[in-house]
Amino acid sequence: MSGATRAAAAPRLYDRTTELAAVAELSARAAAGGGGVLLVAGGPGLGRTALLDRAVLDAPLRAHRVAAPSGNRVPWSGVRALLAALAPTPSAARAALRVARGPDGVAGALTALRAGEPLLLGVDDHHLWDAHSRAALAAAWRAGSGPWAWVVSLAGHHRPPEVPGARLLRLAPLGREGAAALLDEVCRSPLKPAVRARLVDEAAGHPGVLTAMAARLSAAQLAGETDLPATVADDEVLRQVYQGLLDSLPAECGRVLTLVAVAGEAGPGAGDDAGADDPAGGPARPPSSRSGARPVGADAVLAVARTARTSPEALDRLVTDGLLRGPREALRFEDPLLRRAVLGAVAPARRRDLRALFTPPRDAGVPCGPARTSAPRDPGPRGSALDRGAGHRADRLRPADEVRALPGVVRGRAELARGLAGMADGPVADAHQVLLLAASLLREDAPEEAADARFLAMEAAWSAGDADACATALAAGDGPGAATGPGVARGGGDGAERDFRDGMRAALAVRLHEAREPLARVVARDGVSDEPRLLLRAGAAALVLGDAASAVRVHSRALAAVRAEGRTALLPRVLEHLSYAELRAGRHERAAAHAREGLRAAHLTGQRNSAAHQHAVLALAASVAGDTRAVAEHAGRALVTARPHGLAQATTLAEWSLARAELGGGLAAHAAARLAPLVGAGPRSGHFALRMLAVPCFVEAACAAGRRSDARAAAEEFAVWADLGLDPQAPAQLARCRALLAGTEDSARWYGEAVRHHAGCGNDFERARTLLAYGKWLRRRRRPVEARAPLSDALVTFERASAGVWADQARAELRATGGAVGGTGPVGAAGELTPQQQRIAGLVADGATNREIADRLSLSPRTVDHHLRNVFARLGVRSRVELSGVLSRAARDGYGGVR
Known part of the structure; x- marks a missing residue:
């Protein structure tokens, strides 16, 4: 059937066999009731639109190609154009648009217009569509419902939308034979072979350039009767x-x-x-x-x-x-x-x-660039180190005195760039020293950039777990001339930097009574800024104060500012800080979502250190969910970079996540052995800001492993730290530690105090761990009726937090008391699977392999495996046979839609 937007004439394509085969396969899948998304990326003139036109003409079903509307910044203009192409009347298109903007989205609008009808929909120049339309289309593609084949073209330099199971094809230049055939088609008169070869060479297989060159040449030039221009392209x-x-x-x-x-x-x-x-004087x-x-x-x-x-x-x-x-x-x-x-x-x-x-000038080796300076002649290599793109290798390319002859601000900016590169992908201790040098060079002429360099130097030292180096970076701002000038005043004033410097130095020296007031001023003043660097500073101050909620708010504001300004290089760092703040606030799933985005951004920008931090956050979040495979994968990837680059913070988080996964899996001795050096003193200790946060986990593991003396020593140190008021969760965790260590008479009192403290700090996962420990203690004291209430509460909380392995523990303990687990067990959980998980689980129960499921649902086997692991964790099963049994019971008990 023909759609209203089919091309009038069939464009002939060359060297596009793979692309056309992919379109044909997708069309056949849609005609059979399936569907999917094919992304076609390419640069200008490589034939993206021609491929979509060919796809529409060849489709064995109704097909449309919709281009980006000319007013592409008008919200919903793209979806409006798409629905207008499908709707029989303008009123029907308007009604469908209302559906698209509602909870049913684009999929609901297409169903309303073409219920059950297979379609091939070509979305041309997706990168030019308005943001609302792109988001709506991405949601529809991720849902994967409907017999619709989407062929989407976008510019090659734009990031493609993330759609599980979508295939991405990148258009390559044509081969010589394909380019020659295209020339023969578009030329108005016969081509002389030598002319054809010349044009093919100049165009380098680019169809748009070939066509433009052919259009500008006369028939005599094409036939070789008159000379070609020196450069045709x-x-x-x-x-x-x-x-x-x-x-x-x-x-x-x-x-x-x-x-x-x-x-x-x-x-x-x-x-x-x-x-x-x-060079030899021959032809061009x-x-x-x-x-x-x-x-x-x-x-x-x-x-x-x-x-x-x-x-x-x-x-x-x-x-x-x-x-x-x-x-x-x-x-x-x-x-x-x-x-x-x-x-x-x-x-x-x-x-x-x-x-x-x-x-540089021909008569001297004087460095040239944005600022020129006088220097003696030098017989060494011509051109400045910066001109040669060497930057930080200037001392190897020219004598040191010539490097020193560069203006301080030029050298300082080069060192600042070098320090940023080191923070992104290199040993952070080295980056710390480079950034301190940049700060000293920029101090006089660029005080605002010097302040940035000092903050970055402190951040590098923080990542390395070197508290003394953090203090050194903060002290670099002391003295006359520090943080002054109009640029600094615009960026928050010397008072803001002084408050941060004084507050952080007091906090590092554990003088909290001196740190609170200046750091609170930083959060209040910089936390409402629109400048990401000031927001990062305010977020750091909030975390040091233990105010995780404010840290999340401030870093979320920084994320919005970075996205609005398109600052892609800063995006991984902001997401890293935000995800860590969310971990501190107990928002593990949100932390994981931001860490996954940060990981993609870090890979795109080549920031391996940031990627290591994101892997560590994902490992810790996975340890809450009890996904031991994900914990091992993310922790391993974090440590591969963190250890050689000296990232103590990422290393501590990764080791902590491995230990928590071991504890959740019943391997208390392994967990205690892994955590012992992290919570102790000395060269093998964990990051200075994380050491105390891991103590409650160590105490629990050590008590279970019979290492009560080690647990008691760690708990005593934790009690001193908890009194400082740096973490609102600490009083509850301390009470839990004392309950684990106390005698029979005192444990109940300490558990009760822990639960009361948890009520005011908002971390549901930690509260559930306390309730689980209390329920275990009661059951082992032969008080099963009393144990059921805390165990039931823990089970529900763990299930809400998707903490599968912890929920399994609570469920087993509850069953041992004789209590009923109700609909919160595997059968009840089956009704809470997502539609995609239900489809995959049903196919597994019917005996399908992952490859067969992938083919049927137009997904990759890896995506199927990911969903299946989540299904296993959610239902608490360990095999396909168990899964089949759970689904059968769920269907029998009335949880529809799971088969």
Whole structure:
């Protein structure tokens, strides 16, 4: 059947066999009642829209292609256009839009318009659709309901939407045969073989460039009767292909792209047409085969960009989006034709001026860049270290005195960039020292940046677990000239930094009476800012004060600010801080959700240290859920980076999560042995800010393992710490520790006190652990009737927190008292599975393998395995046979929808 938006003529495609086969497979799946999502990514002119047109024309079912509306920033404009293409009347489209904006979403709207009808829906230029429409479509795709084949095109440098089971295809340039065949189709007259070969070489397989070149040549040129231009794919041709992409970039990103393109021109004396002729004097070579661009150092670009008030995040965004590739010392364009298009858009005079910023004078080895200075001549290598993209390796490329001749602010900014790189992916102790050096170099001329460097130095030391180094970084702000100047006043004033410095130093020295007031002022003042760096500072202050709720609020505000400003390089760090604050607040599932997002952002931006922190948070959250496999996986990945890079905080969290999983699984001796060094003193101890937080877990494990003297010593130290008031949970946990250690007469009193304290601190998981311990104690004292109430309460709380292994313990204890577990057991839980989990569980119970389930539901086997592990944990079963029995009982007991 034909849809209203089919293309009028069938576009012929070349070298797209894989893509067309994927579309045909998806169409057949939809026609059979299935469905799925196929994502097609590619750069400008590579044929995304042509592929969608071909898919619509070839589809054996009703098919539509819907492009991004011209007013793409109008909320819901994309969904409105999609529904208008499907609706028989405008009124029906308006009614469907109301459904789409409600709880039923786009899937409900499509069902209302085309109930049960298979459809192929082409969503063109998904990255240009408005945010509301993109979110609504993603929700519909993740739900996976309906016989709909979605073929979605998006720009290659944009991050594809996250859809479980979706297939992603990236369009590649055409091969020589495909490119030649396309030329023969689009040319108005026959081609001479030599001309065809020349055009294929210049276009490097790019369909859009091939088509634009063919359109600009005359019949005589195509036939070889008159000469071709020196460069057929000239600025005008490239502008036709790439102008839309360049116009869509933020202004700062466009400026940085221009700087990278200019800095990469071959040789300091390169002219505007550098590389156009063969060095041997022969005919011009195709641009795509020339090595005209050299790699560019990020530090050199950032040094020049700062003079134009361009944010460093613009460069990070270009790298994250994939427009630039390579290590920091050798950036290059992913698409060489895009580089030429960028250069072609720069006026020759402007291009020469920019090149001069990256090129030293011919008669001296004087460093050049955003600020020039006088220096003696030097016979060493020409060009500054920054120009060479070496940055932190300047001392190896030129004599040390020439490096010192650079202006302090230039050196300071280079060291600041180097320190940030070290914090992202390197030993954090080294980054701490580099950032201290940056702070000293920036102190006079850039006090606001110096303050940032000091805060980052403290953060690096904090990650390393070095309290003395934290104090050193804070002390670097003392003395005249610290944190002054107009920039600092705008950023919160010298008073804000002084409060943070004084409060943190007092807290590190355990003088809490001195720390509370200045740190509270930091939270109150910086916590309402719109500047992420100030919000991070306020969040850190809130955590030190033990105010986890304020820390979550402030870091959530920082996350919103970072997302609004598109600061992709800062996103992993903010998510890391937010997820840790949520752990402290007992919000484990939310912490895991933010850590997963932070992990993706860290991988995209190459920040392995942040990824290690996110893995550690995910491991600790998984230890609450009792998913031992996830705990081992995330903890192992965290430790791979954390140990060599000295990330004491991530190491402590990872080890703690392994111990808690062992304790939950009944391996108390293993858990106690793992935690003992973390909670003790000495070189093997855990992170100074986490050591006391892990003590209650150690006491529980040590008591169960018969190490009561070790548990008592740790509890005594914990009691001193709890009196400081740094953690609202500490009084309840201390009472639980005393109950575990007390004699028979006193334990009940201590358990009662622990429960009373828990009522005011809000961490349901810790409260449930106390109730479980109390119920166990009562049952072992042959008081089963009294034990049932705390055990039932613990069971319900564990189930609400998805703490599967802990719920199993509570359920077993409750059964041992003779109490009924009711609908909260596996049978009751079966009715609470998500629709996708119910489908997978039902197919498993029917005997299907993971591969068969994946094929039937258009998912990957890995996604099926993930859902199945969650089903096993939720139902408390350990095998497919047990799962089948649970579902059979659930169906018999009236929990519908699970088969």
